[in-house]
Amino acid sequence: MTPREVVPGVFSVGAIDWDLRLFDELIPTPDGTSYNSYLIRGSEKTALIDTVNPPKFTDLTTNLDRLGVEKIDYIIANHAEQDHSGSIPAMLERFSGAKVVTNAKCRDFLVDLLQISADQVIVIEDGDTLALGDKTLEFIIAPWVHWPETMLTYLQEDRILFSCDLFGSHYATSSLYVPDEATIYESAKRYYAEIMMPFRSSITAHLSKLEPREIAMIAPSHGPIYDRPAFIMDAYRDWTGDAVTNMVLLPFVSMHGSTQAMVDHFVGALMERGVQVQPFNLSKTDIGELAKGMVDAATIVIGTPTLIFGPHPQAVYAAYLANLLRPKTRYVSVIGSYGWGGKTVDTLAGMLGRLKIEVIDPVYIKGYPKEEDFAALDRLADEIKKKHEEAGALSP
């Protein structure tokens, strides 16, 4: 690694994690990630914004050594999660005069999670500023990005927003700035889905709060810097807005081919009607891609056989994930096959209590699908087409 200058006096000094494939033991990260940390050298004081995941601590210190940093006055903690704050204790040991600067809630987390002493923390409130000489940091409290204590830091003179997880992407790249907006769009959308989507209304409020500020760059704590911030802010406005797209997500699993035959027919039926569809074979799919699809799809249809009187566990996982992530999806249905009986449809519908959805009548059949079952799938496709038209996602 090497430190990189963003603008005079501002350096990116964090770490790239090229090999990470599972974040938080939960989220697939096919493109790795980065833990960005930024050094701000004012004419009088020096501040470090966030740190790095502890296994990457040496990358951070190597970068600081290369810049000849002997003193850090302030360590700004935008977020207490360990991938950003975990190296604070080691930094406090190394730079013994440094103080942590954060809000009261974040201080309490840092004390609990990292066992740092509260008297090492300067507590700020929303709108407070911290002068570094010729550079001024302003703190914007922004809870639920994605923990309750999160905040953003704005460097007034250079108009850089250090947004921590907000606007982030799990994307390892040697490029300091977004190398290709199309690629980062997909990565940032996936990140939004997995991390931010459950807090959509809070994020909407934060976007409004940021509006009056002139922002020249957004420097998140994962992924590259946005030197054209309108790109990611517009994308966030779309994702958090109420509009849904003409898309049916079809997470499914099939043990012996009956549900698979239904899925194959149903995909074709939707396509014939001009309804977009994305099947996800849950035995093979990258679950992050399914989450990404949930950001704006109008409809989710879960395909599952009955297994021991209920849904297949893979379908349970997909439903649980949807309920957790709270997408703005409007319609849900179930298709699949059973042998002798059970409560598959009721169990799945009961798992989606956090979603504001309309459940469309399922097509749940005995054994391998027959002509009348394919006809029922056609009727389901008709119904979904009608719903998408009503939702404004598809022109009549």
Ligand SMILES: Cc1cc2nc3c(=O)[nH]c(=O)nc-3n(C[C@H](O)[C@H](O)[C@H](O)COP(=O)(O)O)c2cc1C
């Ligand atoms: C391990 C196992 C457990 C099953 N449990 C049930 C059950 O509790 N109730 C039921 O109606 N069918 C049950 N079945 C039968 C399947 O639901 C049925 O064969 C269905 O058509 C399989 O769909 P698929 O070909 O998409 O896997 C079970 C099948 C297997 C393999």
